[in-house]
Amino acid sequence: MGLEFxxxxxxxxxxxxxxxxxxxxxxxxxxxxxxxxxLWGPRYDVARFGAEFPRFSPRQADMLMVVGTVTERQGPVLxxxxxxxxxxxxxxxxxxxxxSGGFYQNYATMPGIDxxxxxxxxxxxCPPRPEAVLDALIMLQEKIQGGRGWSQRxxxxxxxxxxxxxxxxxxxxxxRSAT
Amino acid sequence: xxxxxxxxxxxxFEASIIETHDFRGDETATIxxxxxxxxxxxxxxxxxxxxxxxxxxxxxxxxxQGNDPRFxxxxxxxxxxxxxxxxxxxxVPQDDPVVDSLxxxxxxxxxxxxxIWDMYGIRFKGHPNLKRILLYEEFVGHPLRKDYPKERRQxxxxxxxxxxAQVLARRGKARPLPTATE
Numbered sequence: 001m002g003l004e005f006x007x008x009x010x011x012x013x014x015x016x017x018x019x020x021x022x023x024x025x026x027x028x029x030x031x032x033x034x035x036x037x038x039l040w041g042p043r044y045d046v047a048r049f050g051a052e053f054p055r056f057s058p059r060q061a062d063m064l065m066v067v068g069t070v071t072e073r074q075g076p077v078l079x080x081x082x083x084x085x086x087x088x089x090x091x092x093x094x095x096x097x098x099x100s101g102g103f104y105q106n107y108a109t110m111p112g113i114d115x116x117x118x119x120x121x122x123x124x125x126c127p128p129r130p131e132a133v134l135d136a137l138i139m140l141q142e143k144i145q146g147g148r149g150w151s152q153r154x155x156x157x158x159x160x161x162x163x164x165x166x167x168x169x170x171x172x173x174x175x176r177s178a179t
Numbered sequence: 180x181x182x183x184x185x186x187x188x189x190x191x192f193e194a195s196i197i198e199t200h201d202f203r204g205d206e207t208a209t210i211x212x213x214x215x216x217x218x219x220x221x222x223x224x225x226x227x228x229x230x231x232x233x234x235x236x237x238x239x240x241x242x243x244q245g246n247d248p249r250f251x252x253x254x255x256x257x258x259x260x261x262x263x264x265x266x267x268x269x270x271v272p273q274d275d276p277v278v279d280s281l282x283x284x285x286x287x288x289x290x291x292x293x294x295i296w297d298m299y300g301i302r303f304k305g306h307p308n309l310k311r312i313l314l315y316e317e318f319v320g321h322p323l324r325k326d327y328p329k330e331r332r333q334x335x336x337x338x339x340x341x342x343x344a345q346v347l348a349r350r351g352k353a354r355p356l357p358t359a360t361e
Contacts, residue, residue, distance in 0.1 A: 072315075072332070072333065072334050072335055073314065073315050073335065075334060075335045075336040075337075076335055076336050079336055105329070105330070106322070106329065107314075107322040107327070107331060107332065107333065108314070108322070110334070111332070112346070114338075114346045115334070115337055115338060115343060115346070116336055116337065116338060117338070118338075118342070
């Protein structure tokens with residue numbers, strides 16, 4: 001636990017703090033929600049990873065969990081919720097439907113939420129086992145610690161461009177523009 | 180009991196009935212489009228029939244079977260007090276897909292007819308608010324018609340093109356979507 005502090009970089013310390021205090025916003029649309037509820041219970045106990053607290057306003061959250069099938073009609077809603085989340089933010093795609101559309105190949109279903117928002121960790125399964133979700137959470141924590149989350153990278157890229165005097169727009173759903 | 184529904188219907192609307200079908204009390208009458216409103220009003224208001232509930236309403240596209248009136252609108256009627264059912268089918272041609280609305284008789288017909296308009300593109304004459312109910316207004320076409328391409332997507336929103344390409348590349352060896360012929 002003390003080891004991360006010992007590396008001496010402030011960013012590492014901040015990321016260490018971030019990874020154990022994920023405030024999640026659940027975007028639950030389908031049957032995966034049942035497994036998601038199991039995750040909260042005492043048996044699997046997501047609180048062990050510091051991510052047990054669901055906020056029902058995206059403005060108070062920093063991790064978006066998209067749980068279940070997302071239709072094309074929901075696309076703009078999902079995008080708007082993503083934009084409202086405070087930065088730095090992370091996205092977990094829970095189950096095959098959210099990750100790729102799953103077995104739905106039709107006019108209504110979005111073929112993966114990554115066509116609309118950037119995703120950091122994908123969880124396969126229909127629905128995924130709670131263990132798989134915990135595994136994904138650990139993967140996300142590693143990503144956060146390494147500063148490899150999408151929004152973290154966008155932030156870093158922007159700062160680098162500023163430092164090099166490049167300026168201009170960053171292509172990305174983060175919608176930042178370095179000035 | 181329910182056997183008599185078809186008999187009575189046949190007696191009263193001999194000229195409007197195209198065919199009837201009866202399988203173990205599961206009764207169906209195919210009637211002409213022009214007579215729909217008259218027949219259903221009669222079925223609902225007659226004291227010994229009292230088919231006062233429209234349990235479901237849907238449509239069928241017989242494109243692949245090559246039926247001449249391409250569509251059929253199907254009504255499922257139920258009598259709460261007499262507990263019998265009857266199914267009414269109405270053939271609808273492709274070049275003039277219009278049926279009389281049942282909104283005046285059954286309140287539920289409002290949404291069911293909007294759904295049929297949304298999915299099959301069949302219009303309902305006399306409907307107070309005939310617009311899409313499940314899909315979005317920007318959607319072009321009617322997806323449950325058999326000639327709607329299975330792979331056709333109409334996204335409302337997408338990330339910028341390079342990001343999508345990146346996403347698909349990362350998905351890597353995923354199999355391509357099957358084509359319609361497979």
